[in-house]
Amino acid sequence: SKRAMRADVKQAQRPIAEEFSAEKVKATVEGDAPKDADLLTLEDIREQIRYIEKSVATKELHYMTRVLRSIVPIRRKLNENVLSGLVQGYFAPQSQQWNYFMEFLPDAMSAPPKFG
Secondary structure, eight states: HOOOOOOHHHHHHOOOHHHHHHHHHHHHSSSSSHHHHHHHHHHHHHHHHHHHHHHHHHTTTHHHEEEEEEEEHHHOOOOHHHHHHHHHHHHHHHHHHHHHHHHTHHHHHOOOOOOO
């Protein structure tokens, strides 16, 4: 019962964001795994981009080292859907950069955006 009380206290101390991320991971394991995994990967990349921007703005090196450590796991999760979502999210449609990157993703050009 002391162990149960400790577990309850530890559970109560977990941040809300951690609980939500755990729920997302459970959802990917249980249900629409590819779509949810792609969305989580896209969110991971967006988070790393925010860290790069923060590192540049604050001139703090530890943000950039965090990004560098996360490159390999993210690279393993990359696929056409994630790359298409990134291009569509960060470049204006039909711009020079958008057209350049979409040449490498021909299937994505004809399909509507999958991520918002």
